[in-house]
Amino acid sequence: MPAVTIQLIAEDPNTLARAGLLTTPHGEVPTPAFMPVGTQATVKGVTVDQLKQLGASMILGNTYHLGLRPGHELIRSLGGLHRFSGWDGPILTDSGGFQIFSLAQLTKITEHGATFKSHIDGRAIELTPEHSIDIQESLGSDVAMVLDHVIALPNEPAVIEDAMQRSIRWAKRCLEHATREDQARFAIVQGGLDPELRRQCAQEMSKEDFEGFAIGGLSVGEPPAEMYKTIEATVPYLPKAKPRYLMGVGTPIDLVEAIARGVDMFDCVMPTRNGRNALAFTATGAMKLRNAKFREDARPLEEDCPCPACRHSRAYLRHLFVVGEMLGPILLSIHNLTFYQRLVREARNHIQAGTYSTFLDQQRRIWTPVTQDS
């Protein structure tokens, strides 16, 4: 009996978009789903109550960060990540592969695992596929991700293939090592922007008994069109009856485009990171609230948004950022997360109504590319 299953509820007739219901040990998740990122056992600036209220049903935690601080043994001894964070809904934990690549000073990748220096104190640490699973089993997330070998793009074809093959071998080691029956293991498909490598990786991974499949190594600076092509090259080779998760993506239009290509799940820091930087997502585009034109703007961010930020005027929200009050980042994080939840819910409604391609066209007209600023 798998810990996590997806039941497909509707498929759009004109795209690969699909609506489903993910069942996990900690509850159900309607898909397409967007998971707010709770790197350090908290979604930055947002309480658990606010997360529920804004419609999040599943969140993401980070093996790398939580393994370093406060340490996974501590979290296990305190009852696991759900109890520790106060979030009693479904949690997915990533494996640490991406953080080692992006944050730590990487010293060596061998077949055995990755050796790196902690970004906190420079301490040398080794993370193997088995160790990543051990940490995630201590955390007790609903979904554990396999450890993958993430590389920079663009890169040499040989390097990309080597990392992809290693990611397959590591994924199998994760599966062999895992023991928890109340935790699902998701594979991560790598292969850079090469459709042939992606196909090969997806097919290899699909032979194994994973309960879900992620597309990794994207949204690392490549043009959106390249990312969409890579998704197209991967999805057809993933099992239809299992959830598909695009890691670390992305802008609103990225989500909409990826859903059209058959993706079910997303996570990204964009709504919270941009919110902290005074950028709001709205149904008519992005809005930079520090802009002087909002100084006297009495209108709410969005007329029909039910979030606590939208009970205030744009002038008030601008004021909070201008004077450096922390309520500004808090309210815009909540608004942006609300926006993302409403976006995937709207996508779901269109899939169920069979009108996803109309929705896709609308969204393409709204979103000129938004760059992921930090």
Next chain:
Amino acid sequence: MPAVTIQLIAEDPNTLARAGLLTTPHGEVPTPAFMPVGTQATVKGVTVDQLKQLGASMILGNTYHLGLRPGHELIRSLGGLHRFSGWDGPILTDSGGFQIFSLAQLTKITEHGATFKSHIDGRAIELTPEHSIDIQESLGSDVAMVLDHVIALPNEPAVIEDAMQRSIRWAKRCLEHATREDQARFAIVQGGLDPELRRQCAQEMSKEDFEGFAIGGLSVGEPPAEMYKTIEATVPYLPKAKPRYLMGVGTPIDLVEAIARGVDMFDCVMPTRNGRNALAFTATGAMKLRNAKFREDARPLEEDCPCPACRHSRAYLRHLFVVGEMLGPILLSIHNLTFYQRLVREARNHIQAGTYSTFLDQQRRIWTPVTQDS
């Protein structure tokens, strides 16, 4: 018809403590009352919903800060401070006297007013009693404070008396200048730590038609015993039928001691400022959450506290501060404000039960002096 009135509901038989109900244009406030400080039109890190939920009934805004940014004309044009901040309950605004003294680079005090340089951009600004009232009328608070001449303590007796006399003349000018019938004016009694000056100032102010009386110029570094004595020297000369407000005070025991001496209202940054610095107030004393002893502590901050922080373990709250997550300051601010609201509610219950002196003894045993850290 005064804009703000207090109805006395109970008086403790053994102390001067009293319980009342303040009626304002924006609602009722049970007293003794603690007002969270919303300097820049936000209580730092706390949403309006959270403020209501934690039991606050009245908040404080700052004339000095709001007059500089975003400017009182803008707030007026956006419908006043209530609509601007989203807080639809009672608001008291201070006059700017204390901020000019503590934040700005003061250039000159004349009989006409204060000239100072903005702490934001160094711009020279003049604040007169009339201008302070104009700003507060633009803000539309329920209670406006008169502009007072605040000085450092200790100081020369002649300087203290001169500032006290000027504060009386300025208070009268505020009263004469005021026009809004839906806004109350509270006087501020000055006079340093000299009981004779305090008595004289209280008596002079009481002759005028103020709707409430504040005790100002305290909690500026003097020992608590001196502050309590000064309250004792002032309260008997204030009209019994009007609210009494001790400005900028203080620690939990300060509140309890001042209530015993007949004070009805308080404001202070302690709960939020300390909360941001990982210090929690609890019924058994203060708790520094960065302390390593909380690393594995699975207990909530306080067993019976209904606030969102207390649904987490001390270990989790410590983790948030150790890794620098903003949810730490947010949750501890909410907890400390909840604590202060519960404290004044408990005080009120004891006054109504006629057991305030027992409560006072209990509290004295709990609170070794807590220093106001920043």
